[in-house]
Amino acid sequence: MKDAAAAQTGQTIYLSDYTPPGWLVEDVSLTFRLAPDATRVLSRIRFAPNPEGTQDRFFLHGEKLKLISAAIDGTPVTPDITPEGLSCAVPEGAFTWEAEVEIAPAQNFALEGLYMSNGMYCTQCEAEGFRKITYYPDRPDVMATFHVRIESDLPVMLSNGNPIASGEGWAEWHDPWPKPSYLFALVAGELVNHPDTFTTMSGRAVELNIWVRPGDEGKCAFGMEALKKSMKWDEEVYGREYDLDLFNIVAVDDFNMGAMENKGLNIFNSSCVLASPETSTDANFERIEAIIAHEYFHNWTGDRITCRDWFQLCLKEGLTVFRDASFTADMRSEPVKRISDVITLRARQFREDNGPLAHPVRPESFQEINNFYTATVYEKGAEVIGMLKLLVGDEAYFKALDLYFTRHDGQACTIEDWLKVFEDATGRDLTQFKRWYSQAGTPRLHVTESWDNGTFTLHFRQETPPTPGQPSKQPQVLPIAVGLLGPNGDEVLPTTLLEMTEAEQSFSFEGLGARPVPSILRGFSAPVILHRETDNAERAFLLAHDTDPYNRWEAGRSLAKNALLRMIAEGMAPDAAYLDALKTLLEDETLDPAFRALAMALPSEDDLALTLFEGGTTPDPQRIWEKREEMREAMARHMPDLLARLYAAHQVTGPYSPEAGPAADRALSNAALALLTRLDGGERARAQYAGADNMTQQLAALSCLLSIDAGAQELQSFYEQWQHDRLVIDKWFSLQVGLARPEDAAATAERLAAHPDFTMKNPNRFRATFGALAMSPAGFHHASGKGYALLADWLKKLDPLNPQTTARMCTAFETWKRYDSDRQAMIREALEGILAQDGLSRDTSEMVSRILN
Ligand code: ARG
Numbered sequence: 001m002k003d004a005a006a007a008q009t010g011q012t013i014y015l016s017d018y019t020p021p022g023w024l025v026e027d028v029s030l031t032f033r034l035a036p037d038a039t040r041v042l043s044r045i046r047f048a049p050n051p052e053g054t055q056d057r058f059f060l061h062g063e064k065l066k067l068i069s070a071a072i073d074g075t076p077v078t079p080d081i082t083p084e085g086l087s088c089a090v091p092e093g094a095f096t097w098e099a100e101v102e103i104a105p106a107q108n109f110a111l112e113g114l115y116m117s118n119g120m121y122c123t124q125c126e127a128e129g130f131r132k133i134t135y136y137p138d139r140p141d142v143m144a145t146f147h148v149r150i151e152s153d154l155p156v157m158l159s160n161g162n163p164i165a166s167g168e169g170w171a172e173w174h175d176p177w178p179k180p181s182y183l184f185a186l187v188a189g190e191l192v193n194h195p196d197t198f199t200t201m202s203g204r205a206v207e208l209n210i211w212v213r214p215g216d217e218g219k220c221a222f223g224m225e226a227l228k229k230s231m232k233w234d235e236e237v238y239g240r241e242y243d244l245d246l247f248n249i250v251a252v253d254d255f256n257m258g259a260m261e262n263k264g265l266n267i268f269n270s271s272c273v274l275a276s277p278e279t280s281t282d283a284n285f286e287r288i289e290a291i292i293a294h295e296y297f298h299n300w301t302g303d304r305i306t307c308r309d310w311f312q313l314c315l316k317e318g319l320t321v322f323r324d325a326s327f328t329a330d331m332r333s334e335p336v337k338r339i340s341d342v343i344t345l346r347a348r349q350f351r352e353d354n355g356p357l358a359h360p361v362r363p364e365s366f367q368e369i370n371n372f373y374t375a376t377v378y379e380k381g382a383e384v385i386g387m388l389k390l391l392v393g394d395e396a397y398f399k400a401l402d403l404y405f406t407r408h409d410g411q412a413c414t415i416e417d418w419l420k421v422f423e424d425a426t427g428r429d430l431t432q433f434k435r436w437y438s439q440a441g442t443p444r445l446h447v448t449e450s451w452d453n454g455t456f457t458l459h460f461r462q463e464t465p466p467t468p469g470q471p472s473k474q475p476q477v478l479p480i481a482v483g484l485l486g487p488n489g490d491e492v493l494p495t496t497l498l499e500m501t502e503a504e505q506s507f508s509f510e511g512l513g514a515r516p517v518p519s520i521l522r523g524f525s526a527p528v529i530l531h532r533e534t535d536n537a538e539r540a541f542l543l544a545h546d547t548d549p550y551n552r553w554e555a556g557r558s559l560a561k562n563a564l565l566r567m568i569a570e571g572m573a574p575d576a577a578y579l580d581a582l583k584t585l586l587e588d589e590t591l592d593p594a595f596r597a598l599a600m601a602l603p604s605e606d607d608l609a610l611t612l613f614e615g616g617t618t619p620d621p622q623r624i625w626e627k628r629e630e631m632r633e634a635m636a637r638h639m640p641d642l643l644a645r646l647y648a649a650h651q652v653t654g655p656y657s658p659e660a661g662p663a664a665d666r667a668l669s670n671a672a673l674a675l676l677t678r679l680d681g682g683e684r685a686r687a688q689y690a691g692a693d694n695m696t697q698q699l700a701a702l703s704c705l706l707s708i709d710a711g712a713q714e715l716q717s718f719y720e721q722w723q724h725d726r727l728v729i730d731k732w733f734s735l736q737v738g739l740a741r742p743e744d745a746a747a748t749a750e751r752l753a754a755h756p757d758f759t760m761k762n763p764n765r766f767r768a769t770f771g772a773l774a775m776s777p778a779g780f781h782h783a784s785g786k787g788y789a790l791l792a793d794w795l796k797k798l799d800p801l802n803p804q805t806t807a808r809m810c811t812a813f814e815t816w817k818r819y820d821s822d823r824q825a826m827i828r829e830a831l832e833g834i835l836a837q838d839g840l841s842r843d844t845s846e847m848v849s850r851i852l853n
């Protein structure tokens with residue numbers, strides 16, 4: 001039966017089982033003789049016993065490798081081979097291991113290890129892909145220097161570090177910085193480069209390149225600027241200088257994730273690096289800038305200091321996300337970045353943290369580590385660092401970071417190491433703070449107030465609901481930033497940080513002339529769900545007067561949310577108080593257009609569903625969708641003249657620039673256009689589409705038209721115009737599914753999956769089609785159950801090719817327990833059908849089992 005699957009599943013790895021490696025690697029030499037179906041990899045590895053480990057059994061990871069030969073100190077050996085690796089008798093003391101293996105990169109559709117994408121060879125080794133390249137101790141606490149020789153007739157051959165020699169048909173690379181195998185990379189292909197240079201703060205010249213397929217040269221300039229800005233920022237803000245003579249970035253079309261920080265040779269999903277005004281939206285530009293920064297920042301937080309084991313993943317990811325967010329805030333608008341990040345956190349991380357896949361920022365067990373590259377590890381991991389910085393203050397934060405870099409450079413570290421530098425730098429005890437790493441679930445923060453003769457008191461109570469494996473929780477340290485506003489709107493207490501450590505705790509403010517209005521959790525100072533009885537008058541007051549831009553936005557959002565919830569639950573009409581308040585805000589020309597655009601966005605369908613569910617109501621996805629539509633309609637009807645004015649005034653003319661300023665104007669004018677389209681039958685959108693010279697305006701116009709079912713012609717001409725551009729055609733796929741009416745979403749995805757441009761082998765295209773379905777709650781959860789069945793069918797087809805992407809997309813089902821019993825029954829059937837598939841991957845089987853439990 002399914003022996004392979006049975007052997008793969010059910011093996012759980014625990015943090016508490018960690019033991020140091022028995023042998024360390026001093027130095028590695030690899031030779032690659034590249035051939036699509038039979039690449040030979042020769043390895044020569046110098047091993048030495050680890051004084052901190054035990055030498056009971058010599059084991060090297062290796063999967064799907066054909067061993068040709070192996071030798072120790074020149075003498076051939078015959079190791080014991082299993083599907084996971086090999087073991088072998090070895091001498092006491094140091095020795096040299098040599099092996100030759102054969103692999104087939106052209107048959108590797110999992111896109112992990114060495115594989116091919118459009119004729120180009122490339123690698124993805126994080127987390128455990130190196131073991132599909134050769135036999136090796138494939139764990140991050142084994143760090144070594146790598147020497148790499150590549151043999152092929154391709155013109156460009158790249159690896160980590162510096163080039164040392166090359167000739168006809170070969171190239172050699174040496175990386176002087178010891179690194180774990182997951183940071184190894186190799187690229188070979190017919191590539192062209194966009195070159196530049198950067199002079200570091202100590203005056204060293206670094207050669208920079210972005211390597212792309214011929215034809216994509218024109219899409220590199222923006223990424224290159226982003227790279228140089230990142231290098232400069234890390235010098236100025238963190239004092240971190242780049243440490244090689246060369247930094248290469250390569251764009252690859254077939255890639256499971258966004259990008260990868262391999263030492264000196266970052267590999268990017270082409271969607272996360274290639275940009276041009278004609279083909280990329282403002283949002284694409286901003287995302288590309290952030291991802292380039294993220295991968296570059298990993299050079300210090302990830303590469304120079306790495307993780308001891310994969311349970312410590314947040315050590316590098318949380319910190320690096322936090323760093324890239326600070327960079328974006330500095331390059332663009334700090335409040336706008338914060339608001340956007342909170343929107344994403346709520347949409348993805350709160351969803352995860354409040355369902356069957358909830359896990360701590362530092363998980364304690366896993367079956368497949370690829371399943372833990374999650375919003376919790378990344379985004380909540382970054383929030384935890386933000387809280388730490390708030391608690392200790394900026395100066396102490398950077399002092400601790402300096403200590404981290406000096407103390408741990410060249411090491412593979414743990415969260416304990418990380419917290420210890422903060423304890424040593426500040427004298428603070430972080431024992432309780434550490435619960436942020438071990439307790440899963442989103443804390444609920446309940447607030448009440450009292451007023452007594454000049455003294456205002458805030459009473460807080462925190463509680464975190466149970467999560468899988470964690471029935472009860474301890475109180476966590478919550479940094480709560482508050483300000484107080486007087487009745488006339490003046491701030492009577494500027495932002496003050498309260499440090500809550502108990503389950504219940506009160507804070508008083510004395511000597512006030514009148515009862516103030518509190519502004520709580522300014523800047524979203526802790527990733528919690530705030531519960532506070534309030535009314536629309538107070539929300540409108542904060543929306544008008546709060547000095548904290550984040551809370552100002554939050555006041556508007558809570559007005560909108562409250563209004564929507566009452567429309568959904570009580571059948572109320574759209575709330576006029578909300579519409580008036582929004583109108584006043586939109587009219588305020590002193591406010592950043594990007595901020596105003598964000599204020600026009602309604603809470604997501606998923607966010608509303610979670611809130612309803614928490615309040616004891618079973619959410620109806622169709623009704624949530626309809627009420628949001630109704631609210632949009634009401635917004636348009638409430639302020640048609642204002643919208644028309646905003647649309648015209650903020651439309652950017654002249655040459656396109658992706659800078660924050662013009663992007664903000666476009667965001668506001670396109671948000672206005674989306675509403676106006678409901679009134680003008682698409683007249684403005686059609687004109688904008690026809691005249692657009694950039695993708696932001698073209699795509700926004702097309703979206704508007706599709707949302708009123710009036711864009712058939714434009715949709716067709718868009719396809720004809722862009723059929724040569726894979727990244728734009730991805731947009732064409734996802735837009736149609738995402739904007740279909742709920743009853744048509746599954747059918748649209750199904751129809752597009754039959755389109756000649758659809759391919760399961762390209763993760764971007766698969767996600768553009770089925771990810772778009774999964775992200776349209778009303779379409780995916782349509783009462784017919786068609787969305788569930790269709791997605792399950794395609795995931796079953798994808799799993800044998802690409803387990804990683806399949807498993808990740810199973811998260812579409814993670815909210816299932818919120819819904820009614822009919823939907824739950826259909827989802828259960830879909831999930832059980834996936835689980836029953838013969839030879840199901842470890843990735844998908846772990847994911848589906850966790851969702852079902
Ligand atoms: N370290 C990469 C980054 O954050 C992502 C690697 C994702 N790996 C994975 N197996 N999902 O930039």
Ligand code: ZN
Binds near residue numbers: 294298316317320
């Ligand atoms: Zn990362």
